[in-house]
Amino acid sequence: MLYYNTHYPAAIIMTLNDLPNQKHNHKQCVSNALAMAEQVCLERGVQLTPIRYQVLELIWESHKAVKAYELLDRIKPLQMAAKPPTIYRALEFLSEQGFIHRVESLNAFIGCRCSNAPHEQLLLICKNCQEVEERTAPKVMQALSEEFNDAEFIVHSKAIEIHGLCSQCAASVATDLSD
Numbered sequence: 442m443l444y445y446n447t448h449y450p451a452a453i454i455m456t457l458n459d460l461p462n463q464k465h466n467h468k469q470c471v472s473n474a475l476a477m478a479e480q481v482c483l484e485r486g487v488q489l490t491p492i493r494y495q496v497l498e499l500i501w502e503s504h505k506a507v508k509a510y511e512l513l514d515r516i517k518p519l520q521m522a523a524k525p526p527t528i529y530r531a532l533e534f535l536s537e538q539g540f541i542h543r544v545e546s547l548n549a550f551i552g553c554r555c556s557n558a559p560h561e562q563l564l565l566i567c568k569n570c571q572e573v574e575e576r577t578a579p580k581v582m583q584a585l586s587e588e589f590n591d592a593e594f595i596v597h598s599k600a601i602e603i604h605g606l607c608s609q610c611a612a613s614v615a616t617d618l619s620d
């Protein structure tokens with residue numbers, strides 16, 4: 442589909458120039474995301490407690506969507522007292538602040554690559570590597586808004602989740618077939 446290839450304005454991308462499923466300096470992604478979260482919390486006067494910070498850091502380990510129970514497993518060695526509600530409260534905080542997004546169809550979370558202001562998302566979910574690429578897809582969102590206006594439908598949140606193969610996995614499938 443055409444809109445997969447349309448690039449959104451560079452200004453919207455705060456943390457990354459590269460697509461997540463391509464080779465890039467991921468350490469840079471992580472340090473940008475964490476530094477930005479610290480800065481935003483300071484500005485908003487909210488607390489980025491150690492547990493919130495650790496959950497955010499774990500989510501940013503990769504661009505794959507992470508489930509709450511996986512986070513709990515990984516945080517236990519760091520915070521022995523961590524219980525499911527601890528994780529859920531941290532996830533709720535991070536979502537509210539716009540640092541992460543919930544991927545509804547996977548019941549999992551990803552770090553936001555765009556902006557801390559509320560925004561619409563087109564999520565391209567790779568069924569092979571589980572990486573999720575977030576795009577703002579302004580043309581798609583505009584077309585949808587027109588549709589909602591016609592329907593007189595009041596939208597509370599707008600996120601489109603598409604399942605398929607990322608470019609890297611698609612390329613390796615193509616290589617396998619040609620062997």
Ligand SMILES: [Zn+2]
Nearest residue numbers: 461466467470
């Ligand atoms: Zn990265």
Ligand SMILES: [Zn+2]
Nearest residue numbers: 553554555556
């Ligand atoms: Zn986002």
Ligand SMILES: [Zn+2]
Nearest residue numbers: 567570607610
């Ligand atoms: Zn993939």
